[in-house]
Amino acid sequence: MLGRVEKSVEAHSGAVLAGRWNYEGTALVTVGEDGQIKIWSKTGMLRSTLAHQGTPVYSVAWGPDSEKVLYTAGKQLIIKPLQPNAKILQWKAHDGIILKVDWNSVNDLILSAGEDCKYKVWDSYGRPLYSSQPHEHPITSVAWAPDGELFAVGSFHTLRLCDKTGWSYALEKPNTGSIFNIAWSVDGTQIAGACGNGHVVFAHVVEQRWEWKNFQVTLTKRRTMQVRNVLNDAVDLLEFRDRVIKASLNYAHLVVSTSLQCYVFSTKNWNTPLIFDLKEGTVSLILQAERHFLLVDGGGIYLYSYEGRFLSSPKFPGMRTDILNAQTVSLSNDTIAIKDKADEKIIFLFEASTGKPMGDGKFLSHKNEVLEIALDQKGLTNDRKIAFIDKNRDLYITSVKRFGKEEQIIKLGTMVHTLAWSDTCNILCGLQDTRFTVWYYPNTVYVDRDILPKTLYERDASEFSKNPHIVSFVGNQVTIRRADGSLVHISISPYPAILHEYVSSSKWEDAVRLCRFVKEQTMWACLAAMAVANQDMTTAEIAYAAIGEIDKVQYINSIKNLPSKESKMAHILMFSGNIQEAEIVLLQAGLVYQAIQININLYNWERALELAVKYKTHVDTVLAYRQKFLETFGKQETNKRYLQYAEGLQIDWEKIKAKIEMEITKERERSSGSQPTKSTGLKH
DSSP states (O other), X not given: OOOOOOOOOOOOSSOEEEEEEOTTSSEEEEEETTOEEEEEXXXXXXXXXXXXXXXXXXXXXXXXXXXXXXXXXXXXXXXXXXXXXXXXXXXXXXXXXXXXXXXXXXXXXXXXXXXXSOEEEEOTXXXXXXEOOOOSSOOOEEEEOTTSSEEXXXXXXXXXXXXXXXXXXXXXXXXXXXXXXXXXXXXXXXXXXXXXXXXXXXXXOOOOEEEETTEEEXXXXXXXXXXXXXXXXXXXXXXXXXXXXXXXXXXXXXXXXXXXXXXXXXXXXXXXXXXXXXXXXXXXXXXXXXXXXXXXXXXXXXXXXXXXXXXXXXXXXXXXXXXXXXXXXXXXXXXXXXXXXXXXXXXXXXXTTTOOBSTTSOOEEOSSOEEEEEEOOSSOGXXXXXXXXXXXXXXXXXXXXXXSSOOOEEEXXXXXXXXXXXSSXXXXXXXXXXXEEEESOTTHHHHOGGGGGGGEEEEEOGGGOSSOEEEEEETTEEEEEOTTSOEEEEEOOSHHHHHHHHHHTTOHHHHHHHHHHHOOHXXXXXXXXXXXXXXXXXXXXXXXXXXXXXXXXXXXXXXXTOSSHHHHHHXXXXXXXXXXXXXXXXXXXXOHHHHHHHHHHTTOHHHHHHHXXXXXXXXXXXXXXXXXXXXXXXXXXXXXHHHHHHTXXXXXXXXXXXXXXXXXXXXXXXXXXXXXOGXXXXXX
C-alpha cells in the first residue's frame, strides 16, 4: 500500500460524483454529472453502463447481495438490478434534490438525504419507515454503521447520531461547514467526516447503555465503563486497555469485547473479570444465554462458556457472518439457530456444545422468507422450540429437534412485528398490529389448539405509537422502545411463571392450588394444556372442568377407564391430534384391533381396512362398521377395495361383538400382568 496510482480511467464526461466498491470488493460502481451509472471490474475495465439519465447522479449504493444498485435521480430514488430486463423500483423520496444515499447489508434498510433538509429511512421495497423534521440546512451526508444499529447524519455545522429506526441519540454542532461525506470505522465505534472548511472531523460513539434487573452499565469514555447498582447506588468503574467495541449485559454477566480482548464480568464481582484474547478484533454481535455466550466477528461464530472456555464454532456453506444480527441469530442453553441469507426461507439449527447440526442434520425450511427468529430459553432440549416471524408478519412456532418425520410448523398469530421469550420461563410476548400479546403457554398449539385463545393475555398497544420494538423480557418485565426512542416498561402477571415452575418440577397439587387462588381462566387453560402435555390426566380433568370444557372432561374420563397404559397413551395422543403417533403406539404394543378401532372412530376407512388386511384380522369388523355407516346415510358402497373384500361376506354382528369382547379381555389380562405371547396379539 504505497498510495501509488495503479490505473487512471476516463470514466465520465464531467465530474465523477460518487463511487462505491461492492461488499465482495470485486466491482466498483461510479456515477457522475453526465447522469451515467457505470460498473467497473477491480482492474478498471468497464463491465457495463447500468443506466443513463439526463440529470446528474449525486449518490449511489450497492444492495446487500451486490445484485442491485440504488442511485439518485433528482427527487427520485431508483433501485436497479444488475440482471437485464429485471424490474426496476422507482419512487419519489424527497421534495428537493437527493444528495446522499446509503444501503445497509445487515438490516436491509435505505437512508436518503436531500436539499429539502430532511433525512429519511426506507425499507428495500421503498416503503417509508421514518422521516425527520426539516433542518435549517440541506442534509449533505448520511452513513450506516456497519452493524446497522446506528447511522450518522451530516449537515452545515451539524453532526447527528441516530438509531436505525430514525430517532436521534445525539446532536453535535462542530464548526466545520457542511459535512459532505461520512465514513465509519470497521468496528462501528468512530466516524470521520469530510468538511466544507477543508478539515476532517473525527467522532467517537460513547454513552451507550445496557440495563439488566438492578444494574445499569454506561460507556462513559472509549475505554471506561461505569456500573451502577440502582438498589444501593453503588458505583464501579471498569477500565479497559483498548477501546470498547461491543458489550452485552444479561443472565448476571457483562460481556465486553475490545479491539483485542474479551472481558467477562459477573454481576456479583466487578473487580476480577475473566479475560481472553480474540482472534479478530471486530466483534459485531454478542448474544447471551444462561450457560454461555456467542461472539460473531468477520471470521465466524464462536461460543464460549462464562469461564472463558471455547465450546464450538458452527458453520454452514456460504455463511456470511458480517450480515448477522440479533434478529437472525438466536441462542439458548443447548441450541444455536441462524437464518440463512442465501435462502431466507431456511433456518440452520446447531447443537451449542459441539457446533454440529441438530438431530439428523436437516435444516428448518419455511414456505416464506423469515424475518426474525427466537429460541425459547428454558426446559429440556427435547422440548426446545423456535418462534419466528415471516415476511407476511405471521408468527410461527416449531420444534427444534428434527428426526426423520417432518415437524409441524404451527401459526401462533398474525401481524406480529416484534417478539421476545422470557428469560425465566417459556412465555412468549409480541406486538401484534394494535395489541400487545403474551402467549403464556405457546406449546398449547401442540396439545389443544381450541383453548389457545384462553391462554393469552392481550392489551391495547396504541400507547406505544408506530413501529415499537421489544427490547427485553426479563422476569415478568417487558421493555418496549417506542418510535421516538423512549422506553416503556410493562409488567405482566407473575403467576403464569410460577405455574411453569410448578409444572416443570411436577408439583401438580401446588399448580392446582395456585390456579384456585388466582381464579383466572388463563391460568386454568394453561394448566389444562400443561397437564395434557405431561400426561397428568387427573389435573387435566380438574383444569378443563374449571374452564367449562365439559366434552373434554368426559373424554378424559373415558381415557382413565381404558384397560392398558398403551391405550391410555394412544388416546392422550389422539386428544392432542397426533393420530399417526397414537396408531404407532398401539401397533408397537400388539394392540392391532385398537389401532383399527381408532381409525373406524375417526372415519379413516381406507386406513382401517389397510391395517385389517395387513395384519389379517378384523376385516369383517371393519366391513360391518362401514356398512352400518353407509346405511345410516342411505348411501351405496362405491369404494373398490371395500367392494372387493365384501364380496360373498355375511356380516354377523353377534360374532363381531364376541371378537371385540375377546380383544378387550385380552388387553385387560395383558395390563394386569398375565401377558399372553406376542403372536396372540396379532392372529385371531
